[in-house]
Amino acid sequence: MNESSRYSYRFLALLALWLAILGVACATDSEPDVVLHGSLQGSDNHTYREVPFQVPSGVNRITVQFESTGRAEHTTIDLGLEDPDGFHGPQGLRGWTGGSKRLFTVGVLDATPSFSPGPIQPGRWALLLGIPNIRPTSKADFTAKIWFGHPGDPAWLPAVLNPPLRSGPGWYRGDLHMHGAHSDGSCQTQSGDARVPCPLVFTVEDAAKRGLDFIALSDHNTVSQANDIRELQPYFDRLLLIPAREVTTFQGHANLFGSTEPLDFRLGSKTVPDWNALLKQAALLHGVFSINHPNRPNDETCMGCGWTPELPVDMRGFQAIEAVNGMDASSPKYTGIPFWQDQLNKGFHLTGIGGSDNHNAKLPLPMAGGSMAIGLPTTVVHASELSMKAILDAIRAGHVFIDAQGSRDRSMDFVASVDDRSAEMGDTLAAPAGSAVHVTMHATAVDRGSVEIIVDGQPFHPSTDMSIHGATQAFAFDWPSDGKQHWMRANVRAADGALLLVGNPVYLNH
Template sequence: MTLRTNRIIQVLALLVLALGAFGTLRAQTDAPALVLKGQLTGKDNQTYRTEAFTVPDGTTRITVQFEYTGRDEKTTIDLGLLGPDGFRGQDGFRGWSGGSKALFTISSTDATPGYLPGMIRAGEWKLLLGIPNIRPDSKAEYTARVWFGHRDDPAWTPAVLNPPIKNEAGWYRGDLHMHTAHSDGSCPTQAGLRAPCPLFLTAQAAADRGLDFIAITDHNTVAHANAMRELQPYFDKLLLIPGREVTTFSGHANLFGTTAPVDFRVGSTEVPDWNTLLRNIAPLQGVISINHPVRPSGEICMGCGWTPKPDVDMSLVQAIEVVNGDDPGTPLSGIPFWEKQLNRGYRITAIGGSDNHDAFQKVRKPGSNPTGIPATVVHAETLSMHDIVEGIRAGHVFIDTDGTKDRVLEFTARTDSAQALMGDALAVPRGVTAELSLRATHAEGGCWLLIVDGKPLAAPAPLTQDDETHNVRWTSDGKRHWIRAEVRSADGRPLLIGNPVYVNP
């Protein structure tokens, strides 16, 4: 065995160990921190009992899953939670769900209905058990699994709290920019006046449009997370993703997938510039997207344009909102800004958002932003918060600017040895020919084109069928390029905007 071969085997062994450690770490992350067990007999009928547990420093979320035996004999156990102060003091009684819920969570931002959100103090907490019925000759056993969350945890943990809405891979359609009563969203009241618009109406409007997911992105707050926690079980076909629009004097950006507090005061002593802000949020495992980057800033739209000083390190940015409401094909389009970053070598995902501020807006017209127009369409392994956010991060995304229910744009690049989807990288050495494949559905009457480094590979060609695939051969010069697909209307307005395949990045 040669020294080189031996070294390769050592590296592979270390890789296997590392992957095993990662799998163990993930299992430990998903596993409960504590498991509490107890038994009941007939003597416990119509009594109360507590199960004490210690909450460590740095805990920002408590999640409890509770189960018990004896239901077939009509045993019933009700459930509540006491903080360190018991029934006295500010941090005392934190909620009661009775027998209605087997799983609950509390944090400073949100809580399962029946429980109170608020800060979580380290110390002794207690599960409060009420036993309204257990027969004299019955016995029962109960198990409580307890998870402790921390500030930097993404919003989809623990996994038991956020199961997939759909457990299958596919294209999922959503709206990534929406406002409610928790910031400046408003809508007509029953009397026809304007009032802050309840989050329920925004979710209902998205469900009516047939969307698979939405992100609520109120300005600089996650106060909406509590309402979302209440609504998610009801909207069991619509994934609700917590977000926020980080709103500053020099630009706006959406942050998805975290409810952790963020100091947004760019220009202050604590947050002198956008680079500081972006570095501060990097550990939160969310996705940050620059919003409407070429909007004018001023009294009409304060801070809406992207004007940070000093220039932002774009390697800290994961996405750009290239379509905001009805701006595709207009001077306000964010596509040129995005393509400029791609030409500089950054791999940044293009997304869209309605920027809806009124859940009752249904019709697209100049200056309006109906829910779901545009739709950001993400290819994800499941319809879950984790997989949608990771699909955006990976660039497995296209934008349907009209927010239809069925248009699809698929784009791949392949060589004899490898294949890449939108957002992926592909090595194509000099002189090697790659096959570029574009598929568009339900876009008949439009025109398809491929774009290389911001320039059309050829003139737009018409789509004459409802489901159409085109293959183009492209020979590499061995240099770095990005290639993406697009479908435009007959008058040149973008209809479907694909993310690139990155060649030799």
């Protein structure tokens, strides 16, 4: 390492330490924290070399991207990682890729396959280079870029590990609630003789077969599935796997999406006396927090399932509500839609989402065994790309509708405009008193259905015929504004009245 590289390294290490001491979590990671350079020559053949670097305190993840020259001359560099305990310590060698991986991560809870998760001690770490082949007259240069993660970082950082699976804006379809072996999801054994915790791979395979674009793996009060996700995501390059957890308390359940950081869920304890204390914790983790199945019972049949907080809750701590859980969209007793709309009427901009709550990935039927099939319902998100950050940002923004029966092709859009200003689902639109709010909408693959318009929880009947008479139907109508705060959204129903699509609101004058 030359002198300028050493100076650059020391400066970056000190900067990272300073940020960690101040508790500053970087919002982006466009630049690595450490960059190491080196070179190899013929005399390095069949040897091992340590390339040390310092890890400051307050780090809980190390991500390495390694690049080298000389492949045209068959130079081969194997790669491993040592922690401060040294090669013969309790953990010591944290992993060895051979030459199979040039990008890997090691975190407290999860790691790239061939590496071991665990505590990230401050001190001297080292890349371990093995050189099985370099010709006597050859030379190879290498560069190692290293990113440090910190407590509170969202799960989509570092970005180098989480590139979008698909570029460009679109409507992406997913399921935001499911359980596997890491909590109470179960399925029959290979022989069929017993029911056992169901391996996560079956959940992911089933979601892929159903044509979903993303799923959130939301086991109860744990994120241990994050390590399995590290193994599965590279293969499933058309299905985004979002780490999540169902925060399961005695006063209600809620899904936290996009974080693998610790969260104390012990509601009613000294450390978490009420929901507001829990919400303050969650806000530091940069994820999306959603109340689950709020109208379920909270008794021996489903302990803690219903939303029954003992003390008032600041609903601004949530970003979404599971308005549809499984097939409850048309169930007056269990549907979460009335609860969601009550919160909208109180002025909270909470996105309505859906989740299957699947507990058996091997189910062939939608309701076999009392569990919903994966993708039933589907949450459809208008996002800038298929990436974890983009999907969660779009859910926060309310750019969402729910396909209540989990089809692959039913869709809707809903846009309100005043003069040259417009707003899609989830957006806010200024509509002065006396102005006409012009609404346009399209519905696809719901032939013989009909559209219903809801304003502030009550039906609004436009003069336009809202019946659907083909594969795709366009609608337009005007709504007279009184200049006050309102919200407006749409549902699509089948000919028999079954709820098919649930739209999120446009907010007027909020």
